[in-house]
Amino acid sequence: MDNEWTNSRRNFVKTLILSGVSLQLPWIQSCSQKVQDIPVPDNIEPLSLNSFLTIYSVMDILFPDDGNGPGAKQLKSDHYFLWTVNDPNFDPDTRSFLLNKLEKLNKESLRIYGDNFHDLSRAQQEDYIAELSETDWSKGWLSRLLTLIFESLFVDPQYNVNPDTIGWKWLNHFPGYPRPTTQQLYPTILNKKHEV
Amino acid sequence: MKYDICVVGSGAGAGPIIYELSKAGHKVIVLEKGPWFKTEDFAKDEMVATRKSVYTPDLKDEQHVLVQKKDNGKYYSQSTYSSGKDFWNGNAVGGSSNFMSAYFHRLKPVDFRLLSEYGPIEGANQADWPISYDDMEPYYAKVEEVVGVSGVVKNHKHLEPRSTADFPYPPLSENIFSRWLDEGAEKLNFEIFPSPRGIISQPKEGRNACYYSNFCGSYGCSSGAKGSARAALINQALETGNCTIIPNAKVYHLETDGNGTVVKANYYDHSGAKQSIEAGTFVVAAQAVETSRLLLMSKNPEFPNGLGNNSGQVGKNIVFSGGGVGAGQIYFDDLTEEEAQRLKQPGVFINRASQQWYEIDDPAFGPRMKGGTIDFVTEHANGVTKAVKLKKSHGNLIYGSELKSRIHDYFTKQRKLKFEIFVDWLPNDNCCVELDPEITDKWGDPVAKVWLGHHEHDLKVGKYLAEKAEALFKQLGMKNVNSSISGAVSSNLQAGGCRFGNDPKTSVLDKNCKSHEVNNLYVTDGSFMPTGGSVTYTFTIYANSFRVADHLKERLK
Numbered sequence: 001m002d003n004e005w006t007n008s009r010r011n012f013v014k015t016l017i018l019s020g021v022s023l024q025l026p027w028i029q030s031c032s033q034k035v036q037d038i039p040v041p042d043n044i045e046p047l048s049l050n051s052f053l054t055i056y057s058v059m060d061i062l063f064p065d066d067g068n069g070p071g072a073k074q075l076k077s078d079h080y081f082l083w084t085v086n087d088p089n090f091d092p093d094t095r096s097f098l099l100n101k102l103e104k105l106n107k108e109s110l111r112i113y114g115d116n117f118h119d120l121s122r123a124q125q126e127d128y129i130a131e132l133s134e135t136d137w138s139k140g141w142l143s144r145l146l147t148l149i150f151e152s153l154f155v156d157p158q159y160n161v162n163p164d165t166i167g168w169k170w171l172n173h174f175p176g177y178p179r180p181t182t183q184q185l186y187p188t189i190l191n192k193k194h195e196v
Numbered sequence: 197m198k199y200d201i202c203v204v205g206s207g208a209g210a211g212p213i214i215y216e217l218s219k220a221g222h223k224v225i226v227l228e229k230g231p232w233f234k235t236e237d238f239a240k241d242e243m244v245a246t247r248k249s250v251y252t253p254d255l256k257d258e259q260h261v262l263v264q265k266k267d268n269g270k271y272y273s274q275s276t277y278s279s280g281k282d283f284w285n286g287n288a289v290g291g292s293s294n295f296m297s298a299y300f301h302r303l304k305p306v307d308f309r310l311l312s313e314y315g316p317i318e319g320a321n322q323a324d325w326p327i328s329y330d331d332m333e334p335y336y337a338k339v340e341e342v343v344g345v346s347g348v349v350k351n352h353k354h355l356e357p358r359s360t361a362d363f364p365y366p367p368l369s370e371n372i373f374s375r376w377l378d379e380g381a382e383k384l385n386f387e388i389f390p391s392p393r394g395i396i397s398q399p400k401e402g403r404n405a406c407y408y409s410n411f412c413g414s415y416g417c418s419s420g421a422k423g424s425a426r427a428a429l430i431n432q433a434l435e436t437g438n439c440t441i442i443p444n445a446k447v448y449h450l451e452t453d454g455n456g457t458v459v460k461a462n463y464y465d466h467s468g469a470k471q472s473i474e475a476g477t478f479v480v481a482a483q484a485v486e487t488s489r490l491l492l493m494s495k496n497p498e499f500p501n502g503l504g505n506n507s508g509q510v511g512k513n514i515v516f517s518g519g520g521v522g523a524g525q526i527y528f529d530d531l532t533e534e535e536a537q538r539l540k541q542p543g544v545f546i547n548r549a550s551q552q553w554y555e556i557d558d559p560a561f562g563p564r565m566k567g568g569t570i571d572f573v574t575e576h577a578n579g580v581t582k583a584v585k586l587k588k589s590h591g592n593l594i595y596g597s598e599l600k601s602r603i604h605d606y607f608t609k610q611r612k613l614k615f616e617i618f619v620d621w622l623p624n625d626n627c628c629v630e631l632d633p634e635i636t637d638k639w640g641d642p643v644a645k646v647w648l649g650h651h652e653h654d655l656k657v658g659k660y661l662a663e664k665a666e667a668l669f670k671q672l673g674m675k676n677v678n679s680s681i682s683g684a685v686s687s688n689l690q691a692g693g694c695r696f697g698n699d700p701k702t703s704v705l706d707k708n709c710k711s712h713e714v715n716n717l718y719v720t721d722g723s724f725m726p727t728g729g730s731v732t733y734t735f736t737i738y739a740n741s742f743r744v745a746d747h748l749k750e751r752l753k
Binding site: 092142172181 | 231232233237238239240241242243244247248249250254255256409410411415418443444466540542577578579580583584587588592593595596597599600601603604607608
């Protein structure tokens with residue numbers, strides 16, 4: 001599965017180069033190692049690759065893989081972000097908030113550091129997030145991302161997060177029973193809500 | 197077809213009417229705004245129960261406008277869509293009773309005569325009830341039997357008079373903390389007793405006993421043990437063949453014939469199409485805020501201010517539950533291994549309460565006055581909810597390894613135990629329901645504008661009780677003991693707006709909860725309550741609805 005993904009992602013990077021995304025070329029060269037390390041899902045709509053890599057990197061700072069339990073990347077919080085913004089029932093204003101601030105962070109990173117956020121060194125990323133956590137336009141956004149990470153930490157693995165209940169095991173969290181069946185999961189349960 | 201009874205809503209105020217009238221052979225139609233979830237639809241999924249609007253409307257479709265007093269003393273309004281603070285409680289067959297925690301304390305005799313017992317308070321609109329505790333007592337006993345209440349009666353200073361010796365169902369299993377509370381209370385001469393719960397501990401008529409899922413409040417019950425109107429009453433009513441439920445039916449107008457009689461309930465069906473139901477008697481039980489909203493929306497030339505509102509009293513004197521919460525922590529390092537394991541045991545309940553200060557007679561504090569209830573509870577098991585509280589410290593965002601350590605310590609090294617304070621929410625002119633002049637719901641109807649003004653007296657009493665509870669927690673050696681008493685509203689604890697009384701000029705309903713002005717309109721949710729007492733409302737709403745059901749059965753003979 002990992003090999004399939006790697007090939008798929010390499011092909012994607014190749015396509016970017018061949019399709020003449022000229023401005024991206026320096027970025028691809030400078031971050032090639034980083035890109036290799038980040039598993040990009042096949043479908044990252046509505047994000048650009050750049051935005052996806054940024055959200056992945058921001059979440060990794062917010063909830064790092066530091067040896068004390070799973071980090072955002074083990075919890076698949078990036079997948080959860082994508083699932084959330086693609087949920088047709090998700091509040092459109094909150095969706096715009098999440099996406100617009102992500103775009104703004106990318107622009108600000110370029111303006112301040114001359115580089116995409118995910119291309120910055122880890123120390124630069126940490127410094128920048130520390131600054132953003134005290135900045136009016138961004139602290140609410142970071143707080144919202146943390147809530148999404150918490151959801152990927154605590155909800156049922158059937159939502160394709162919290163794999164193998166790593167979040168529950170880390171915190172000795174008792175989830176309650178019965179666990180949901182596929183028919184009881186969101187958003188399938190909404191069919192019941194609209195049943196006549 | 198013309199039905200005998202049309203019931204708007206299907207929660208605690210509606211359930212007994214549906215149950216009793218169906219069993220008596222009357223044709224009952226129920227118009228429920230929400231969907232119809234059955235017991236088998238409920239799992240323990242934090243995503244569904246609390247992270248998404250599955251049991252409540254989407255706020256962009258249906259919102260409230262809340263008017264709150266700020267620190268500068270002025271009132272400001274904001275829609276819940278704008279603030280993100282949901283004011284709904286559970287729209288589904290069975291209403292919010294599906295999602296209650298089911299602490300079932302009775303009111304006391306003094307609660308029925310608050311004004312005459314304790315005298316007026318400036319700025320508050322207390323009123324005595326037109327009935328007494330003795331009128332209600334048989335119906336409390338009936339709820340205990342029919343809906344199912346578990347517990348054990350223990351005598352205490354303010355134990356209300358009972359016609360039965362004990363609860364029909366034995367007490368639910370308890371956490372070791374309950375025993376520690378008992379021991380600490382004894383040392384402080386602090387009077388506590390086992391809390392009765394509207395949750396059955398033994399099977400009953402198709403409902404299974406509680407299996408201690410650890411996720412009770414805010415969650416639908418997967419065994420039917422929780423005494424929701426759906427599980428305990430409506431399912432029984434359906435078996436009679438006399439009851440029809442229409443889910444996803446939003447009633448927007450009650451139509452009269454020009455002679456003070458309601459003839460039709462007009463509603464939007466699941467597709468948004470307008471439909472209507474004809475019936476001989478109409479019972480509204482849509483929860484206090486929405487009930488007032490529906491009556492205010494049901495204007496016509498006969499009732500230009502809203503149905504049954506020629507007195508101008510509809511929507512006035514809404515009450516919530518005054519008080520607040522407190523907490524303390526126990527660290528596992530301070531316990532033996534066995535004690536820690538028992539404290540960690542998920543699912544079992546604390547089920548302890550104190551009503552030692554249900555009336556405060558303390559010259560150092562002031563003249564004799566009404567007090568309230570202290571309920572001792574566990575922190576809710578919702579993981580996300582707990583983690584969200586840990587991401588900020590003194591207003592600063594915490595993240596990274598510091599946040600992870602904080603979360604890990606919180607979940608693995610301690611347990612937080614809580615107390616909840618319930619005192620009267622004094623009715624006042626700044627707590628009411630109107631129709632918002634600008635914001636509409638997805639059907640184009642005005643949403644409820646809810647004024648949430650509280651009386652400062654409520655805070656004074658709440659703080660008195662919180663100090664007592666804090667003292668008990670400290671006696672137990674708990675850490676970080678604190679409390680917060682405020683005028684903040686719990687939207688699931690709402691009553692008033694159509695208070696009952698003997699004077700049509702100052703009340704909306706008569707003592708049988710029939711509109712003074714409308715021949716065949718009854719209101720049986722918490723709207724009828726002129727004052728709310730110092731306990732949660734559901735038990736009393738159930739009991740009163742059984743009382744009105746008896747009246748209706750007589751009237752329809």
